[in-house]
Amino acid sequence: MAxxxxxxxxxxxxxxxxxxxxxxxxxxxxxxxxxxIVVVSAMSxxxxxxxxxxxxxxxxPLPRELDVVVSTGEQVTIGLLCMALHDIDVKAKSYxxxxxxxxxxxxxxxxxxxxxxxxxxxxxxxEGSVIVVAGFQGVDEAGNITTLGxxxxxxxxxxxAAALKADECQIYTDVDGVYTTDPRIVSEARKLDSITFEEMxxxxxxxxxxxxxxxxxxxxxxxxxxxxLSSFEDQGEGTLITVEEDQNMExxxxxxxxxxxxxAKITVLGAPDRPGIAYRILGPVADSNVDVDMIVQNVGxxxxxxxxxxxxxxxxxxxxxALEAAKGEIGEHxxxxxxxxxxxxxxxVGMRSHPGVAAKMFRALGDExxxxxxxxxxxxxxxxAIEEKYLELAVRVxxxxxxxxxx
Numbered sequence: 001m002a003x004x005x006x007x008x009x010x011x012x013x014x015x016x017x018x019x020x021x022x023x024x025x026x027x028x029x030x031x032x033x034x035x036x037i038v039v040v041s042a043m044s045x046x047x048x049x050x051x052x053x054x055x056x057x058x059x060x061p062l063p064r065e066l067d068v069v070v071s072t073g074e075q076v077t078i079g080l081l082c083m084a085l086h087d088i089d090v091k092a093k094s095y096x097x098x099x100x101x102x103x104x105x106x107x108x109x110x111x112x113x114x115x116x117x118x119x120x121x122x123x124x125x126x127e128g129s130v131i132v133v134a135g136f137q138g139v140d141e142a143g144n145i146t147t148l149g150x151x152x153x154x155x156x157x158x159x160x161a162a163a164l165k166a167d168e169c170q171i172y173t174d175v176d177g178v179y180t181t182d183p184r185i186v187s188e189a190r191k192l193d194s195i196t197f198e199e200m201x202x203x204x205x206x207x208x209x210x211x212x213x214x215x216x217x218x219x220x221x222x223x224x225x226x227x228x229l230s231s232f233e234d235q236g237e238g239t240l241i242t243v244e245e246d247q248n249m250e251x252x253x254x255x256x257x258x259x260x261x262x263x264a265k266i267t268v269l270g271a272p273d274r275p276g277i278a279y280r281i282l283g284p285v286a287d288s289n290v291d292v293d294m295i296v297q298n299v300g301x302x303x304x305x306x307x308x309x310x311x312x313x314x315x316x317x318x319x320x321x322a323l324e325a326a327k328g329e330i331g332e333h334x335x336x337x338x339x340x341x342x343x344x345x346x347x348x349v350g351m352r353s354h355p356g357v358a359a360k361m362f363r364a365l366g367d368e369x370x371x372x373x374x375x376x377x378x379x380x381x382x383x384x385a386i387e388e389k390y391l392e393l394a395v396r397v398x399x400x401x402x403x404x405x406x407x
Contacts, residue, residue: 001033004168005036005157006029006157007038007039007040008231009171009173009174010042010046022081022172023085023087023090037130037166040078040134042073043076046073054066066109075096075134078132081094082132085130085132093130095134096137099120100121101120103115103141104138106141106146113155121133136148136152152212152214154215158218170238177192177229178192178208178228178241180256181256181399185392186257186395186405188405189399189404190405194239194241197219197242200216201216201220202381206258206345206381223243253354254346254404257345257398262312263293263342263385264310264311264341266319267335268323269333269336271333272305273301288318288322291311294309294383296375320335320337340387341385342385342390344391344398346381346398358382361382361398364401365397368390368394370386371386371387
């Protein structure tokens with residue numbers, strides 16, 4: 001007998017019929033003799049509807065009250081799913097985040113989990129019940145309802161699996177696993193049988209929408225076995241995300257191609273070429289709660305240098321205001337922006353032992369006339385900033401260049 005945590009996203013429980021389908025899937029797992037804990041999201045579109053309601057009532061809703069409203073979506077789902085399970089003679093019990101006592105900090109709308117009281121869950125499991133928990137939510141020390149941010153149900157599921165030392169945490173979604181890249185762009189994209197946490201973490205941070213990045217971090221930290229599966233197909237083993245690297249000697253150097261359209265470049269022309277200038281530019285930007293991605297500082301000439309960095313397009317105005325306020329530190333300089341950027345990345349643990357990955361990537365893009373404007377690297381990832389109009393071509397070219405279209 002195994003202890004399995006299953007998580008179902010909004011599309012998986014988007015209609016009453018889909019909720020019934022999830023109930024049948026859970027019943028099949030119980031029939032195999034496994035104990036099952038289920039974490040669910042709000043029905044598809046419900047969270048957006050609730051946020052819309054708050055905006056109709058208030059232009060600036062208080063974060064505490066916003067959490068009270070948006071957390072109700074998951075509460076509806078857990079009740080409906082338990083009803084569907086009871087109708088097919090499966091004993092089940094629902095829990096809100098507060099009832100499970102998923103304790104978080106007090107950062108409303110983006111809280112972090114501190115601990116989970118596993119005793120009630122273990123008690124009900126021992127009595128033969130399926131436990132259905134509302135994802136995305138918890139309570140702080142004062143008993144205030146908190147939410148974990150977009151995609152927080154993934155984090156809830158992984159945290160519960162870690163707390164109860166589950167044998168596996170299964171993330172059911174509208175895709176049947178993790179692919180080498182987006183199949184909508186590259187029809188030859190292949191589903192991966194397995195991938196390491198390191199690679200999945202990079203892919204999630206670089207634009208892959210399969211898993212929330214915090215859930216991958218949590219799973220890697222506590223060594224929770226993750227599996228991504230489709231809630232609409234009964235066949236297949238999905239993709240297993242593990243700590244151990246695949247020892248198969250034929251494993252490709254690169255596991256996947258990630259991309260992000262939401263990039264903008266800001267350049268400070270003629271900034272003073274002196275120690276500390278990077279901090280003088282980026283410090284105020286960071287203080288404005290703007291995340292900086294790629295950074296390039298050109299070779300200085302005549303005491304000046306050009307300094308470029310990328311941010312998400314929605315943060316451009318905030319970043320520019322921060323730089324305007326910092327003119328006393330960096331002087332009066334021309335600032336240019338380019339909101340037609342995109343980022344393409346190759347990811348793979350095989351880079352550690354295979355030289356020439358960057359050269360191969362740059363040659364493939366150069367052969368297609370795609371100009372690289374910025375470069376960033378990690379131990380298992382190379383990212384480049386290019387014009388957005390070349391994004392899909394770049395993804396297809398790199399997918400083929402690294403043999404990811406081959407079984």
